[in-house]
Amino acid sequence: MSKTIGVLTSGGDAPGMNACIRAIVLSAARFGYQVIGFEHGYNGLLNNEKIRLSNLHVQHIIQLGGTILKSARCEAFLKPDGVKNAVANLNSNEIDALIVIGGDGSLRGLQKLSEIWSGQVIGIPGTIDNDLNGSDNTIGYQTAIDTALDSIDKIRDTADAFERIFLVEVMGRHAGFIALASAVASGAEQALFPETIEDPHAELESIVQHVECLRKIHGKTSIIMVITEHLWPGGVSDLAETLTHQIGIECRPCILGHIQRGGAPVAYDRILATKLGAYAVECIADQATAIMVGEHNNQPSRIKLVDAFGIQKSLDPYLVKIQQDLFDVVHSMQ
Numbered sequence: 598m599s600k601t602i603g604v605l606t607s608g609g610d611a612p613g614m615n616a617c618i619r620a621i622v623l624s625a626a627r628f629g630y631q632v633i634g635f636e637h638g639y640n641g642l643l644n645n646e647k648i649r650l651s652n653l654h655v656q657h658i659i660q661l662g663g664t665i666l667k668s669a670r671c672e673a674f675l676k677p678d679g680v681k682n683a684v685a686n687l688n689s690n691e692i693d694a695l696i697v698i699g700g701d702g703s704l705r706g707l708q709k710l711s712e713i714w715s716g717q718v719i720g721i722p723g724t725i726d727n728d729l730n731g732s733d734n735t736i737g738y739q740t741a742i743d744t745a746l747d748s749i750d751k752i753r754d755t756a757d758a759f760e761r762i763f764l765v766e767v768m769g770r771h772a773g774f775i776a777l778a779s780a781v782a783s784g785a786e787q788a789l790f791p792e793t794i795e796d797p798h799a800e801l802e803s804i805v806q807h808v809e810c811l812r813k814i815h816g817k818t819s820i821i822m823v824i825t826e827h828l829w830p831g832g833v834s835d836l837a838e839t840l841t842h843q844i845g846i847e848c849r850p851c852i853l854g855h856i857q858r859g860g861a862p863v864a865y866d867r868i869l870a871t872k873l874g875a876y877a878v879e880c881i882a883d884q885a886t887a888i889m890v891g892e893h894n895n896q897p898s899r900i901k902l903v904d905a906f907g908i909q910k911s912l913d914p915y916l917v918k919i920q921q922d923l924f925d926v927v928h929s930m931q
């Protein structure tokens with residue numbers, strides 16, 4: 598049976614979204630399905646901004662960051678009328694299945710839609726934050742780590758030259774995946790992320806002690822701390838100022854920001870995106886709905902959409918442990 602698939606990218610763009618759109622279009626063609634892309638996230642669904650996607654549209658986009666469909670956050674969609682209007686447009690465009698590539702807010706929206714629409718809905722985890730349960734990695738996460746790492750390595754050069762402390766703020770919204778991974782990979786002296794810190798201010802004394810210990814006992818002249826955004830009240834600039842006063846040496850804040858969302862996807866993200874795009878179309882052929890597709894131990898997997906954002910995904914406990922062990926080793930030598 599022929600089907601028409603709608604696809605959109607929503608929320609924070611992530612490197613690999615284009616590779617995923619490409620895989621959806623190419624796989625749909627194999628099944629004889631048509632694909633309609635809605636632009637600007639859920640806004641496109643509400644305003645009927647659409648484009649029929651052919652193989653030509655997705656030629657040579659696998660290596661591009663961003664998303665050819667554009668992305669946005671959509672307040673209007675979150676209101677009851679928003680979802681109803683989206684359903685009306687999906688029906689008037691005779692869409693049988695909708696694929697949304699996005700993060701947790703986007704998949705929450707998709708769940709709402711699935712509650713009142715009879716078509717199939719499939720979520721694909723596309724966010725640099727890696728904070729969706731049910732997939733070992735989300736599309737864009739590995740590229741974001743590499744981007745952060747490239748910057749942190751550069752910061753190390755100037756930190757060494759000036760014998761300074763740098764506080765590097767990375768993205769992740771409220772999850773520490775990027776902070777932990779980029780800290781481990783860069784050999785940062787400390788990583789601060791929300792999963793292990795309840796009250797940031799209560800940590801101040803231990804941060805100061807850690808720095809003193811690294812400098813006085815271990816002879817470290819440059820120190821890098823990687824910190825998840827939104828963790829420190831007042832942000833890393835505030836923390837840098839506080840530490841400068843307390844320790845008496847120059848601390849500098851560095852906010853990596855949206856640079857982490859851009860750039861060509863690394864091979865891992867291109868392959869993951871291609872797998873998940875193809876698998877989402879297979880799931881549509883299989884009549885599946887209200888699921889998120891993902892990857893577990895290198896195999897395509899699926900999970901109920903509600904469990905993708907309703908169950909908190911844990912950081913790799915072993916990485917957390919070895920990061921903590923490094924901290925303990927420093928202090929055991931005091």
Ligand code: F6P
Binds near residue numbers: 609726768858
């Ligand atoms: O969810 C992806 C993300 O980049 C988060 O890491 C970050 O907190 C947020 O989006 C930033 O959103 P915006 O681009 O709307 O400022």
